[in-house]
Amino acid sequence: MMALIQATVREILSPWSAILFLFWVFLSGHLSFGPLPGAESLGSLAAFLSLIPIVLLFQACRMVEHRGREAWRFEEELRDPRGFRMPFAEWATTAFLVALLFLLAMLLHNKEAEKRRGTGKPVSYPLFVSHQDDTWELQHLGAAIPNTATVSALLTWETAPKTDAEGFAKTWERAITSEEALTGIIREKLPQGAVVHPEFARLLISPQSGPSLARLLFGQFFFFLPLLSLAFLLVRRGVRAELAAIGSLSLGGLAAWQPTVVLSREQLSGFEAALVQTLQWANGLLPDVGPLFAVGRHYLLSTTQLQIQSMIAWIFLGLLACVLSSHRFRKR
Amino acid sequence: MPQDSILSLNQLCLKRGGRVLAQDLELSLGGGEAGLVLGSNGSGKTTLSETICGFLKPHAGSVTKPKQLGWASQDPRFPLRSRCHNYLFQLAVLGGSPSKIAKLEADTALARFGLDEYAKRTIGSLSRGWQQRLNLARAWLGSPQLLVLDEPRTALDPLGTELLTHAISGASCVLILAPPGTGGEELASCCLNLDEASQS
Numbered sequence: 001m002m003a004l005i006q007a008t009v010r011e012i013l014s015p016w017s018a019i020l021f022l023f024w025v026f027l028s029g030h031l032s033f034g035p036l037p038g039a040e041s042l043g044s045l046a047a048f049l050s051l052i053p054i055v056l057l058f059q060a061c062r063m064v065e066h067r068g069r070e071a072w073r074f075e076e077e078l079r080d081p082r083g084f085r086m087p088f089a090e091w092a093t094t095a096f097l098v099a100l101l102f103l104l105a106m107l108l109h110n111k112e113a114e115k116r117r118g119t120g121k122p123v124s125y126p127l128f129v130s131h132q133d134d135t136w137e138l139q140h141l142g143a144a145i146p147n148t149a150t151v152s153a154l155l156t157w158e159t160a161p162k163t164d165a166e167g168f169a170k171t172w173e174r175a176i177t178s179e180e181a182l183t184g185i186i187r188e189k190l191p192q193g194a195v196v197h198p199e200f201a202r203l204l205i206s207p208q209s210g211p212s213l214a215r216l217l218f219g220q221f222f223f224f225l226p227l228l229s230l231a232f233l234l235v236r237r238g239v240r241a242e243l244a245a246i247g248s249l250s251l252g253g254l255a256a257w258q259p260t261v262v263l264s265r266e267q268l269s270g271f272e273a274a275l276v277q278t279l280q281w282a283n284g285l286l287p288d289v290g291p292l293f294a295v296g297r298h299y300l301l302s303t304t305q306l307q308i309q310s311m312i313a314w315i316f317l318g319l320l321a322c323v324l325s326s327h328r329f330r331k332r
Numbered sequence: 333m334p335q336d337s338i339l340s341l342n343q344l345c346l347k348r349g350g351r352v353l354a355q356d357l358e359l360s361l362g363g364g365e366a367g368l369v370l371g372s373n374g375s376g377k378t379t380l381s382e383t384i385c386g387f388l389k390p391h392a393g394s395v396t397k398p399k400q401l402g403w404a405s406q407d408p409r410f411p412l413r414s415r416c417h418n419y420l421f422q423l424a425v426l427g428g429s430p431s432k433i434a435k436l437e438a439d440t441a442l443a444r445f446g447l448d449e450y451a452k453r454t455i456g457s458l459s460r461g462w463q464q465r466l467n468l469a470r471a472w473l474g475s476p477q478l479l480v481l482d483e484p485r486t487a488l489d490p491l492g493t494e495l496l497t498h499a500i501s502g503a504s505c506v507l508i509l510a511p512p513g514t515g516g517e518e519l520a521s522c523c524l525n526l527d528e529a530s531q532s
Contacts, residue, residue, distance in 0.1 A: 011422075075470075
Protein backbone atom coordinates (compact mmCIF):
# COMPACT_ATOMS: atom_id res chain seq x y z
CA MET A 1 0.00 0.00 0.00
CA MET A 2 2.90 2.36 0.81
CA ALA A 3 4.27 1.88 -2.69
CA LEU A 4 0.90 2.69 -4.18
CA ILE A 5 0.65 5.83 -2.05
CA GLN A 6 4.18 6.80 -3.07
CA ALA A 7 3.31 6.38 -6.75
CA THR A 8 0.03 8.28 -6.34
CA VAL A 9 1.92 11.20 -4.72
CA ARG A 10 3.82 11.54 -8.00
CA GLU A 11 0.49 11.57 -9.89
CA ILE A 12 -1.16 14.23 -7.74
CA LEU A 13 1.87 16.40 -7.08
CA SER A 14 3.92 17.48 -10.07
CA PRO A 15 7.25 19.17 -9.22
CA TRP A 16 5.76 22.56 -10.10
CA SER A 17 2.70 22.14 -7.93
CA ALA A 18 4.93 20.96 -5.08
CA ILE A 19 6.94 24.18 -5.40
CA LEU A 20 3.74 26.24 -5.46
CA PHE A 21 2.41 24.52 -2.33
CA LEU A 22 5.67 25.12 -0.46
CA PHE A 23 5.66 28.73 -1.62
CA TRP A 24 2.12 29.13 -0.32
CA VAL A 25 3.07 27.69 3.08
CA PHE A 26 5.92 30.22 3.34
CA LEU A 27 3.78 33.09 2.05
CA SER A 28 0.95 32.25 4.49
CA GLY A 29 3.41 32.42 7.36
CA HIS A 30 4.63 35.77 6.12
CA LEU A 31 1.16 37.20 5.53
CA SER A 32 -0.13 36.13 8.90
CA PHE A 33 2.57 38.25 10.51
CA GLY A 34 1.49 41.22 8.39
CA PRO A 35 1.03 44.86 9.37
CA LEU A 36 -2.79 44.86 9.63
CA PRO A 37 -4.35 44.65 13.09
CA GLY A 38 -5.64 41.22 13.77
CA ALA A 39 -3.85 39.81 10.75
CA GLU A 40 -1.11 38.79 13.10
CA SER A 41 -3.12 35.87 14.27
CA LEU A 42 -3.26 32.13 13.99
CA GLY A 43 -6.78 32.38 12.63
CA SER A 44 -5.48 34.23 9.58
CA LEU A 45 -2.74 31.67 9.09
CA ALA A 46 -5.31 28.87 9.34
CA ALA A 47 -7.44 30.68 6.75
CA PHE A 48 -4.52 31.00 4.33
CA LEU A 49 -3.53 27.37 4.87
CA SER A 50 -7.08 26.11 4.28
CA LEU A 51 -6.43 26.77 0.61
CA ILE A 52 -4.04 23.80 0.57
CA PRO A 53 -6.61 21.04 1.22
CA ILE A 54 -9.07 22.81 -1.09
CA VAL A 55 -6.61 22.88 -4.01
CA LEU A 56 -5.44 19.34 -3.29
CA LEU A 57 -9.05 18.19 -3.26
CA PHE A 58 -9.57 19.60 -6.74
CA GLN A 59 -6.29 18.14 -8.02
CA ALA A 60 -6.98 14.69 -6.58
CA CYS A 61 -10.54 14.68 -7.97
CA ARG A 62 -9.20 15.55 -11.42
CA MET A 63 -6.67 12.71 -11.15
CA VAL A 64 -9.37 10.21 -10.16
CA GLU A 65 -11.59 11.43 -13.01
CA HIS A 66 -8.76 11.02 -15.53
CA ARG A 67 -8.10 7.54 -14.22
CA GLY A 68 -11.76 6.66 -14.76
CA ARG A 69 -11.47 7.75 -18.38
CA GLU A 70 -8.12 6.14 -19.02
CA ALA A 71 -8.87 2.44 -18.70
CA TRP A 72 -8.05 2.31 -14.97
CA ARG A 73 -11.45 0.74 -14.47
CA PHE A 74 -10.39 -2.27 -16.50
CA GLU A 75 -6.99 -2.53 -14.87
CA GLU A 76 -8.55 -2.28 -11.40
CA GLU A 77 -10.98 -5.02 -12.31
CA LEU A 78 -8.20 -7.24 -13.61
CA ARG A 79 -5.62 -6.64 -10.92
CA ASP A 80 -7.57 -5.77 -7.79
CA PRO A 81 -10.69 -7.94 -7.65
CA ARG A 82 -11.76 -6.56 -4.26
CA GLY A 83 -11.42 -3.04 -5.63
CA PHE A 84 -10.34 -1.15 -2.52
CA ARG A 85 -6.60 -0.69 -2.97
CA MET A 86 -6.64 2.16 -5.47
CA PRO A 87 -9.51 4.19 -3.93
CA PHE A 88 -7.91 3.89 -0.50
CA ALA A 89 -4.49 4.87 -1.87
CA GLU A 90 -5.99 7.96 -3.53
CA TRP A 91 -7.70 9.01 -0.31
CA ALA A 92 -4.71 8.24 1.90
CA THR A 93 -2.30 10.07 -0.43
CA THR A 94 -4.33 13.27 -0.38
CA ALA A 95 -4.78 13.08 3.39
CA PHE A 96 -1.03 12.45 3.79
CA LEU A 97 -0.11 15.47 1.64
CA VAL A 98 -2.46 17.74 3.60
CA ALA A 99 -1.01 16.49 6.90
CA LEU A 100 2.55 16.95 5.63
CA LEU A 101 2.01 20.54 4.47
CA PHE A 102 0.16 21.44 7.68
CA LEU A 103 3.02 20.00 9.70
CA LEU A 104 5.51 22.06 7.73
CA ALA A 105 3.41 25.18 8.28
CA MET A 106 3.34 24.46 12.02
CA LEU A 107 7.10 24.03 12.20
CA LEU A 108 7.71 27.25 10.30
CA HIS A 109 5.22 29.13 12.44
CA ASN A 110 6.76 27.94 15.67
CA LYS A 111 10.17 29.07 14.48
CA GLU A 112 8.86 32.49 13.42
CA ALA A 113 6.79 32.93 16.58
CA GLU A 114 9.82 32.24 18.74
CA LYS A 115 11.67 35.03 17.00
CA ARG A 116 8.84 37.53 17.27
CA ARG A 117 7.32 36.72 20.60
CA GLY A 118 9.02 36.84 23.94
CA THR A 119 8.28 40.42 24.96
CA GLY A 120 4.52 39.94 25.31
CA LYS A 121 4.14 43.66 24.60
CA PRO A 122 1.18 44.96 22.62
CA VAL A 123 1.69 45.42 18.89
CA SER A 124 1.08 48.96 17.64
CA TYR A 125 -0.52 50.07 14.38
CA PRO A 126 -0.68 53.52 12.76
CA LEU A 127 -3.82 55.67 12.81
CA PHE A 128 -5.04 58.33 10.43
CA VAL A 129 -5.51 61.61 12.30
CA SER A 130 -7.95 64.45 11.51
CA HIS A 131 -9.77 67.04 13.60
CA GLN A 132 -12.51 69.61 13.68
CA ASP A 133 -11.81 72.19 16.35
CA ASP A 134 -11.18 70.27 19.58
CA THR A 135 -12.79 67.00 18.39
CA TRP A 136 -10.12 64.68 17.09
CA GLU A 137 -10.77 61.67 14.93
CA LEU A 138 -8.30 58.80 14.95
CA GLN A 139 -9.13 56.26 12.32
CA HIS A 140 -7.75 52.87 11.59
CA LEU A 141 -7.90 52.43 7.82
CA GLY A 142 -8.86 48.81 7.77
CA ALA A 143 -11.50 46.46 8.98
CA ALA A 144 -12.85 45.91 12.46
CA ILE A 145 -10.45 45.83 15.39
CA PRO A 146 -10.61 43.88 18.62
CA ASN A 147 -12.50 45.64 21.40
CA THR A 148 -9.64 44.92 23.77
CA ALA A 149 -7.42 47.36 21.85
CA THR A 150 -6.32 50.70 23.28
CA VAL A 151 -5.49 53.95 21.58
CA SER A 152 -2.47 56.01 22.48
CA ALA A 153 -1.35 59.44 21.28
CA LEU A 154 1.18 62.12 22.11
CA LEU A 155 -0.42 65.51 22.78
CA THR A 156 1.50 68.74 22.43
CA TRP A 157 0.45 72.39 22.76
CA GLU A 158 1.27 75.00 20.20
CA THR A 159 1.20 77.69 22.86
CA ALA A 160 3.01 77.64 26.15
CA PRO A 161 1.05 75.99 28.97
CA LYS A 162 -0.40 78.09 31.74
CA THR A 163 1.10 75.97 34.46
CA ASP A 164 4.20 73.87 34.60
CA ALA A 165 2.11 70.82 35.55
CA GLU A 166 0.58 70.72 32.04
CA GLY A 167 3.96 70.46 30.37
CA PHE A 168 4.62 70.83 26.64
CA ALA A 169 3.80 67.23 25.82
CA LYS A 170 1.59 64.60 27.34
CA THR A 171 0.75 60.99 26.57
CA TRP A 172 -2.92 60.24 26.20
CA GLU A 173 -4.22 56.68 26.27
CA ARG A 174 -7.59 54.99 26.64
CA ALA A 175 -9.41 51.73 25.85
CA ILE A 176 -11.72 51.73 22.86
CA THR A 177 -15.45 51.12 23.05
CA SER A 178 -17.31 48.28 21.31
CA GLU A 179 -18.79 50.72 18.82
CA GLU A 180 -15.34 52.10 18.00
CA ALA A 181 -14.07 48.56 17.55
CA LEU A 182 -16.70 47.97 14.90
CA THR A 183 -16.23 51.21 12.96
CA GLY A 184 -12.51 51.60 13.51
CA ILE A 185 -13.04 55.34 14.23
CA ILE A 186 -12.11 56.80 17.62
CA ARG A 187 -13.50 60.30 18.37
CA GLU A 188 -12.27 62.30 21.34
CA LYS A 189 -12.69 65.87 22.51
CA LEU A 190 -9.22 66.88 23.66
CA PRO A 191 -8.20 69.83 25.85
CA GLN A 192 -8.19 73.13 24.01
CA GLY A 193 -4.99 73.76 22.03
CA ALA A 194 -3.83 70.15 22.18
CA VAL A 195 -2.39 68.73 18.98
CA VAL A 196 -2.16 65.04 18.15
CA HIS A 197 0.94 64.15 16.18
CA PRO A 198 0.03 61.55 13.52
CA GLU A 199 3.32 59.69 13.87
CA PHE A 200 2.68 59.16 17.58
CA ALA A 201 -1.01 58.16 17.28
CA ARG A 202 -1.06 54.38 17.58
CA LEU A 203 -3.53 51.61 18.03
CA LEU A 204 -2.25 49.06 20.55
CA ILE A 205 -3.35 45.46 20.40
CA SER A 206 -2.21 43.07 23.09
CA PRO A 207 -1.27 39.54 22.01
CA GLN A 208 -4.41 37.46 22.04
CA SER A 209 -4.76 34.20 23.81
CA GLY A 210 -6.69 31.56 21.92
CA PRO A 211 -6.48 28.12 20.40
CA SER A 212 -3.04 26.99 19.27
CA LEU A 213 -2.17 26.56 15.60
CA ALA A 214 -1.85 22.82 16.16
CA ARG A 215 -5.43 22.72 17.44
CA LEU A 216 -6.70 24.83 14.51
CA LEU A 217 -4.95 22.73 11.86
CA PHE A 218 -5.87 19.47 13.54
CA GLY A 219 -9.51 20.58 13.42
CA GLN A 220 -9.17 21.59 9.78
CA PHE A 221 -7.60 18.24 8.89
CA PHE A 222 -10.56 16.37 10.36
CA PHE A 223 -12.93 18.83 8.72
CA PHE A 224 -11.53 18.04 5.26
CA LEU A 225 -11.08 14.24 5.56
CA PRO A 226 -14.79 13.35 5.16
CA LEU A 227 -15.06 15.89 2.34
CA LEU A 228 -12.27 14.09 0.49
CA SER A 229 -14.10 10.78 0.81
CA LEU A 230 -17.32 12.35 -0.40
CA ALA A 231 -15.67 14.00 -3.40
CA PHE A 232 -13.95 10.74 -4.43
CA LEU A 233 -17.20 8.84 -4.03
CA LEU A 234 -18.95 11.28 -6.37
CA VAL A 235 -16.16 11.11 -8.98
CA ARG A 236 -16.18 7.32 -8.94
CA ARG A 237 -19.94 7.41 -9.47
CA GLY A 238 -19.42 9.42 -12.64
CA VAL A 239 -19.78 13.03 -11.40
CA ARG A 240 -17.37 15.51 -13.00
CA ALA A 241 -14.30 16.27 -10.85
CA GLU A 242 -14.94 20.01 -10.45
CA LEU A 243 -18.60 19.45 -9.66
CA ALA A 244 -17.78 16.76 -7.10
CA ALA A 245 -15.18 18.98 -5.41
CA ILE A 246 -17.50 22.00 -5.33
CA GLY A 247 -20.37 19.83 -4.10
CA SER A 248 -18.44 18.33 -1.21
CA LEU A 249 -16.91 21.70 -0.24
CA SER A 250 -20.37 23.28 -0.30
CA LEU A 251 -21.61 20.58 2.03
CA GLY A 252 -18.65 21.25 4.31
CA GLY A 253 -19.37 24.98 4.16
CA LEU A 254 -22.98 24.38 5.06
CA ALA A 255 -22.04 22.14 7.98
CA ALA A 256 -19.50 24.68 9.27
CA TRP A 257 -21.84 27.64 8.77
CA GLN A 258 -22.67 29.44 12.00
CA PRO A 259 -25.66 31.70 11.30
CA THR A 260 -24.75 34.72 13.41
CA VAL A 261 -26.57 37.66 11.79
CA VAL A 262 -30.26 37.59 12.50
CA LEU A 263 -32.30 39.30 9.82
CA SER A 264 -35.95 39.98 10.24
CA ARG A 265 -38.39 38.73 7.63
CA GLU A 266 -39.17 42.34 6.64
CA GLN A 267 -35.57 42.83 5.52
CA LEU A 268 -35.68 39.86 3.14
CA SER A 269 -37.62 39.26 -0.05
CA GLY A 270 -39.76 36.14 -0.33
CA PHE A 271 -37.11 34.27 -2.29
CA GLU A 272 -34.30 35.31 0.06
CA ALA A 273 -36.31 34.30 3.10
CA ALA A 274 -37.06 30.89 1.54
CA LEU A 275 -33.38 30.44 0.65
CA VAL A 276 -32.19 31.33 4.15
CA GLN A 277 -34.81 29.05 5.66
CA THR A 278 -33.74 26.16 3.41
CA LEU A 279 -30.08 26.71 4.23
CA GLN A 280 -30.84 26.85 7.95
CA TRP A 281 -32.87 23.67 7.66
CA ALA A 282 -30.01 21.90 5.82
CA ASN A 283 -27.53 23.29 8.35
CA GLY A 284 -29.66 21.81 11.12
CA LEU A 285 -29.54 18.37 9.50
CA LEU A 286 -25.76 18.31 9.33
CA PRO A 287 -23.44 17.90 12.31
CA ASP A 288 -22.26 21.25 13.63
CA VAL A 289 -18.58 21.23 12.67
CA GLY A 290 -18.05 24.99 12.70
CA PRO A 291 -15.44 24.80 15.48
CA LEU A 292 -13.41 22.35 13.35
CA PHE A 293 -13.05 24.97 10.62
CA ALA A 294 -12.12 27.95 12.81
CA VAL A 295 -10.47 30.60 10.65
CA GLY A 296 -10.32 34.38 10.55
CA ARG A 297 -9.01 37.10 12.79
CA HIS A 298 -8.11 35.68 16.12
CA TYR A 299 -10.55 37.75 18.13
CA LEU A 300 -13.34 36.68 15.79
CA LEU A 301 -12.56 32.95 16.00
CA SER A 302 -15.46 30.76 16.92
CA THR A 303 -15.45 30.12 20.62
CA THR A 304 -18.18 27.50 20.53
CA GLN A 305 -17.12 24.12 21.80
CA LEU A 306 -17.22 21.22 19.42
CA GLN A 307 -19.83 18.71 20.48
CA ILE A 308 -18.43 15.20 20.61
CA GLN A 309 -21.62 13.85 18.97
CA SER A 310 -21.12 16.22 16.03
CA MET A 311 -17.52 15.09 15.65
CA ILE A 312 -18.50 11.41 15.71
CA ALA A 313 -21.31 12.00 13.20
CA TRP A 314 -18.93 13.89 10.88
CA ILE A 315 -16.28 11.17 11.03
CA PHE A 316 -18.95 8.52 10.52
CA LEU A 317 -20.19 10.31 7.39
CA GLY A 318 -16.60 10.40 6.11
CA LEU A 319 -16.03 6.72 6.82
CA LEU A 320 -19.27 5.81 5.11
CA ALA A 321 -18.28 7.81 2.02
CA CYS A 322 -14.81 6.24 2.16
CA VAL A 323 -16.23 2.70 2.24
CA LEU A 324 -18.70 3.49 -0.55
CA SER A 325 -15.96 5.08 -2.65
CA SER A 326 -14.02 1.81 -2.45
CA HIS A 327 -15.94 0.89 -5.50
CA ARG A 328 -14.85 0.54 -9.07
CA PHE A 329 -15.58 3.32 -11.50
CA ARG A 330 -19.14 3.44 -12.70
CA LYS A 331 -19.31 1.75 -16.10
CA ARG A 332 -19.64 4.38 -18.81
CA MET B 333 -12.21 -30.03 -22.13
CA PRO B 334 -8.69 -31.06 -21.11
CA GLN B 335 -7.94 -31.13 -17.37
CA ASP B 336 -5.01 -28.71 -17.65
CA SER B 337 -6.77 -26.09 -19.77
CA ILE B 338 -6.11 -22.48 -18.77
CA LEU B 339 -8.89 -20.92 -20.80
CA SER B 340 -12.08 -22.58 -21.92
CA LEU B 341 -15.16 -21.17 -23.59
CA ASN B 342 -18.21 -23.36 -23.14
CA GLN B 343 -21.25 -22.82 -25.37
CA LEU B 344 -20.52 -19.10 -25.17
CA CYS B 345 -23.01 -16.71 -26.72
CA LEU B 346 -22.08 -13.06 -27.35
CA LYS B 347 -24.65 -10.33 -27.58
CA ARG B 348 -24.12 -6.58 -27.88
CA GLY B 349 -26.67 -3.84 -28.39
CA GLY B 350 -29.46 -6.39 -28.57
CA ARG B 351 -27.77 -8.22 -31.48
CA VAL B 352 -26.42 -11.74 -31.15
CA LEU B 353 -22.85 -11.65 -32.47
CA ALA B 354 -21.87 -15.28 -32.09
CA GLN B 355 -23.17 -18.35 -30.35
CA ASP B 356 -22.06 -21.76 -29.16
CA LEU B 357 -18.40 -20.74 -29.10
CA GLU B 358 -16.15 -23.52 -27.89
CA LEU B 359 -12.45 -23.15 -27.29
CA SER B 360 -9.92 -24.64 -24.94
CA LEU B 361 -6.33 -23.54 -24.45
CA GLY B 362 -3.76 -25.21 -22.27
CA GLY B 363 -0.33 -24.18 -21.00
CA GLY B 364 2.08 -23.08 -23.73
CA GLU B 365 -0.68 -22.84 -26.31
CA ALA B 366 -1.69 -19.89 -28.43
CA GLY B 367 -5.18 -19.54 -29.86
CA LEU B 368 -6.31 -17.29 -32.68
CA VAL B 369 -9.77 -15.81 -33.01
CA LEU B 370 -10.42 -14.40 -36.45
CA GLY B 371 -13.24 -12.07 -37.26
CA SER B 372 -13.99 -9.20 -39.57
CA ASN B 373 -15.05 -5.77 -38.27
CA GLY B 374 -18.08 -5.95 -36.00
CA SER B 375 -17.94 -9.73 -35.69
CA GLY B 376 -17.51 -9.52 -31.90
CA LYS B 377 -13.76 -9.80 -31.28
CA THR B 378 -13.69 -6.97 -28.73
CA THR B 379 -16.91 -8.22 -27.11
CA LEU B 380 -15.32 -11.67 -26.80
CA SER B 381 -12.10 -10.26 -25.29
CA GLU B 382 -14.06 -8.15 -22.78
CA THR B 383 -16.22 -11.14 -21.88
CA ILE B 384 -13.17 -13.31 -21.26
CA CYS B 385 -11.65 -10.58 -19.06
CA GLY B 386 -14.90 -10.32 -17.09
CA PHE B 387 -15.84 -6.76 -18.08
CA LEU B 388 -18.98 -8.07 -19.80
CA LYS B 389 -21.22 -10.91 -18.72
CA PRO B 390 -21.77 -13.70 -21.25
CA HIS B 391 -25.26 -13.76 -22.71
CA ALA B 392 -25.21 -17.55 -22.42
CA GLY B 393 -22.60 -20.19 -21.73
CA SER B 394 -19.56 -19.74 -19.53
CA VAL B 395 -15.90 -18.79 -19.49
CA THR B 396 -13.28 -20.53 -17.35
CA LYS B 397 -10.16 -18.43 -16.92
CA PRO B 398 -7.28 -18.04 -14.50
CA LYS B 399 -7.12 -15.30 -11.87
CA GLN B 400 -4.01 -13.73 -13.36
CA LEU B 401 -4.89 -12.33 -16.73
CA GLY B 402 -3.25 -9.73 -18.95
CA TRP B 403 -5.25 -7.77 -21.50
CA ALA B 404 -4.15 -5.63 -24.41
CA SER B 405 -7.13 -3.73 -25.71
CA GLN B 406 -7.69 -2.86 -29.33
CA ASP B 407 -8.00 0.84 -28.46
CA PRO B 408 -5.53 1.41 -25.62
CA ARG B 409 -6.13 4.31 -23.28
CA PHE B 410 -3.57 5.59 -20.80
CA PRO B 411 -3.10 8.30 -18.19
CA LEU B 412 -1.22 10.49 -20.63
CA ARG B 413 0.50 12.62 -17.99
CA SER B 414 1.91 9.61 -16.15
CA ARG B 415 5.42 8.37 -16.80
CA CYS B 416 5.69 4.92 -18.38
CA HIS B 417 7.58 3.29 -15.53
CA ASN B 418 5.52 4.87 -12.76
CA TYR B 419 2.33 3.78 -14.48
CA LEU B 420 3.39 0.15 -14.83
CA PHE B 421 4.82 0.20 -11.30
CA GLN B 422 1.45 1.32 -9.94
CA LEU B 423 -0.37 -1.40 -11.84
CA ALA B 424 2.06 -4.02 -10.52
CA VAL B 425 1.53 -2.80 -6.96
CA LEU B 426 -2.21 -2.74 -7.56
CA GLY B 427 -1.91 -6.39 -8.53
CA GLY B 428 -0.46 -7.10 -5.09
CA SER B 429 3.28 -7.17 -5.82
CA PRO B 430 5.57 -5.75 -3.13
CA SER B 431 7.41 -2.56 -4.03
CA LYS B 432 10.75 -4.12 -5.06
CA ILE B 433 9.15 -6.83 -7.15
CA ALA B 434 6.75 -4.34 -8.72
CA LYS B 435 9.71 -2.23 -9.81
CA LEU B 436 11.37 -5.27 -11.32
CA GLU B 437 8.17 -6.30 -13.09
CA ALA B 438 7.78 -2.83 -14.58
CA ASP B 439 11.42 -2.88 -15.75
CA THR B 440 11.02 -6.33 -17.31
CA ALA B 441 7.76 -5.45 -19.07
CA LEU B 442 9.27 -2.27 -20.53
CA ALA B 443 12.43 -4.07 -21.65
CA ARG B 444 10.42 -6.85 -23.31
CA PHE B 445 9.03 -4.37 -25.83
CA GLY B 446 12.12 -2.15 -26.17
CA LEU B 447 10.69 0.64 -24.03
CA ASP B 448 13.65 0.95 -21.62
CA GLU B 449 14.68 4.32 -22.98
CA TYR B 450 11.15 5.66 -22.63
CA ALA B 451 10.72 4.62 -18.99
CA LYS B 452 10.80 8.17 -17.66
CA ARG B 453 8.88 9.75 -20.53
CA THR B 454 5.25 10.74 -20.12
CA ILE B 455 2.88 8.43 -21.97
CA GLY B 456 1.33 11.37 -23.82
CA SER B 457 4.67 12.11 -25.47
CA LEU B 458 4.85 8.63 -27.07
CA SER B 459 3.80 7.98 -30.67
CA ARG B 460 0.88 5.65 -31.42
CA GLY B 461 3.28 2.79 -32.18
CA TRP B 462 5.16 3.20 -28.89
CA GLN B 463 1.86 3.45 -27.02
CA GLN B 464 0.89 0.12 -28.58
CA ARG B 465 4.15 -1.35 -27.27
CA LEU B 466 3.28 0.02 -23.83
CA ASN B 467 -0.18 -1.52 -24.20
CA LEU B 468 1.48 -4.90 -24.76
CA ALA B 469 3.96 -4.32 -21.92
CA ARG B 470 0.97 -3.61 -19.65
CA ALA B 471 -0.60 -6.92 -20.66
CA TRP B 472 2.63 -8.81 -19.94
CA LEU B 473 3.16 -7.10 -16.58
CA GLY B 474 3.66 -9.68 -13.84
CA SER B 475 3.76 -12.57 -16.35
CA PRO B 476 0.07 -13.49 -16.15
CA GLN B 477 -1.13 -17.04 -16.84
CA LEU B 478 -3.33 -15.94 -19.72
CA LEU B 479 -2.90 -13.11 -22.22
CA VAL B 480 -5.80 -11.77 -24.23
CA LEU B 481 -4.52 -9.65 -27.11
CA ASP B 482 -7.07 -7.74 -29.15
CA GLU B 483 -5.53 -6.85 -32.53
CA PRO B 484 -2.03 -6.67 -31.06
CA ARG B 485 -0.20 -5.83 -34.30
CA THR B 486 -2.02 -2.52 -34.79
CA ALA B 487 0.46 0.36 -35.32
CA LEU B 488 3.53 -1.82 -34.69
CA ASP B 489 6.61 -1.44 -36.88
CA PRO B 490 8.55 -4.55 -38.03
CA LEU B 491 10.76 -4.50 -34.94
CA GLY B 492 7.72 -4.19 -32.69
CA THR B 493 6.06 -7.10 -34.50
CA GLU B 494 9.21 -9.18 -34.04
CA LEU B 495 9.31 -8.40 -30.32
CA LEU B 496 5.63 -9.34 -30.06
CA THR B 497 6.21 -12.65 -31.85
CA HIS B 498 9.12 -13.39 -29.53
CA ALA B 499 7.07 -12.51 -26.44
CA ILE B 500 4.14 -14.66 -27.57
CA SER B 501 6.39 -17.67 -28.14
CA GLY B 502 7.57 -17.42 -24.52
CA ALA B 503 4.14 -16.83 -22.95
CA SER B 504 2.24 -19.44 -20.98
CA CYS B 505 -1.10 -19.11 -22.78
CA VAL B 506 -2.19 -16.52 -25.34
CA LEU B 507 -5.41 -15.73 -27.12
CA ILE B 508 -5.00 -13.42 -30.12
CA LEU B 509 -8.00 -11.74 -31.68
CA ALA B 510 -7.40 -10.33 -35.14
CA PRO B 511 -9.09 -9.67 -38.47
CA PRO B 512 -8.48 -12.30 -41.20
CA GLY B 513 -5.37 -11.84 -43.30
CA THR B 514 -3.37 -9.90 -40.72
CA GLY B 515 -1.12 -12.82 -39.81
CA GLY B 516 -0.75 -14.68 -36.56
CA GLU B 517 -1.80 -18.08 -37.93
CA GLU B 518 1.78 -19.29 -37.71
CA LEU B 519 1.77 -18.74 -33.92
CA ALA B 520 -1.58 -20.33 -33.16
CA SER B 521 -2.20 -23.94 -32.26
CA CYS B 522 -5.97 -23.58 -32.69
CA CYS B 523 -8.21 -21.16 -34.47
CA LEU B 524 -11.77 -19.93 -34.04
CA ASN B 525 -13.58 -18.02 -36.76
CA LEU B 526 -16.20 -15.60 -35.47
CA ASP B 527 -17.58 -14.89 -38.95
CA GLU B 528 -18.46 -18.56 -39.29
CA ALA B 529 -19.86 -18.67 -35.75
CA SER B 530 -22.20 -15.78 -36.48
CA GLN B 531 -23.45 -17.41 -39.71
CA SER B 532 -24.24 -20.65 -37.94
